[in-house]
Every structure is written in structure tokens, then in C-alpha cells.
Amino acid sequence: MTSQPTASADRSARLNMRIAPDALELLREAAAAQQQDVTSFVLGAAMAQARSVLMEERVMFLTAREVAQVDEALEREPHVIPELAALIREVKGRAPVRAV
Template sequence: MSTKTDRLNLRCSAATLETLKAAAEVQDQDLTSFILGAALDRARKVLAEDHSLRLTPREVLDLERALDADPEVVPQLAALIRGARTPSSASAK
């Protein structure tokens, strides 16, 4: 377990503080744990999204070409889709 040595200060309105306190209480957490947990969750999502959405210039060109290309029919997928439609149309008869 890492030692907590750094400090984070922030300012907010009285209404914001009351909202945060009420939410922390509902979650049965102290205010620090509630705010830190929420902030860490959001930070991890932002970093994961940034990591997964970052493309190299080459990847951007490849993606643009793929989006501009004519659609390719995959016979197995087309058959699967036709098969998925059949039961619902049969039950309608």
C-alpha cells in the first residue's frame, strides 16, 4: 500500500460541497474517499479512451480508405442474417 504524502486542495461553492457531502453519505464514505474515488474513475476512463482512440497518421489513412471503400459482402454473415430473420417472419404467419 502506498503512503499518502501528497495533498490536493480545491475550492467549490457551498452548494457543491453540500451535494458532495450528501452523496458521500449515501455511499457511506467520507468526503475525501468519495471525491478521490470519483475522480480516479473518471481519470482512468479518460486515459483509457485517449489510449484506445489515438491513431498514427498511417492508421488514419487506413481508416479513411476502409470507410471510403465499397462494402464487401461476406456470404457467411449474409446467410446468418437471413437465418436470424426467418424465425420472426415464420412466427408472424
């Protein structure tokens, strides 16, 4: 994954924000130090942070012991849990709930 959007990317969406003048000046200085315009600098930093946040949310790191426990659980013969089966039947019988 790259931290910068590609030049060919569709750039029709907009994001506007209000920030303090000193924050804008800091961003301008940092962008200039990286030979980037402010938009590219801010977008690159925001995209990197977004990827980091989503990686932490989506990726699970397991110890060797935990991997062995998961593997063992997956290898076990499946069995019916009556309460869970009843709940599934109950939910299947309900009308679908529509999001508003």
C-alpha cells in the same frame, strides 16, 4: 469535468465500506491537508480514477498511419460478405434472449 460533485447533486445514494484503521487515519490526514472532509476527499479521488479508467476503455488513440487506414476503409465501396449476411439472417430469425 470536475473531480468534485456539485453541491446541488442528488446525494441520496450510499456507499459503505470497511477499511483498516490505519487506512482511515491516512485518509483523514490527507483530507485535512486538502481542507476537505473524508467523504469529499475519497469521492473526489474515486471519481477521478473512475473517469481515467473509463477514458482508457472508451477512447481510442490512433497514430497518423492508423487514422489513414481507418479513413481508407471507410471510403471503400461497401460489399456483402455472404457468411456475415447468413449469420445476420440466422440471428434475426431467433427468438430474443431475455437477460435474467
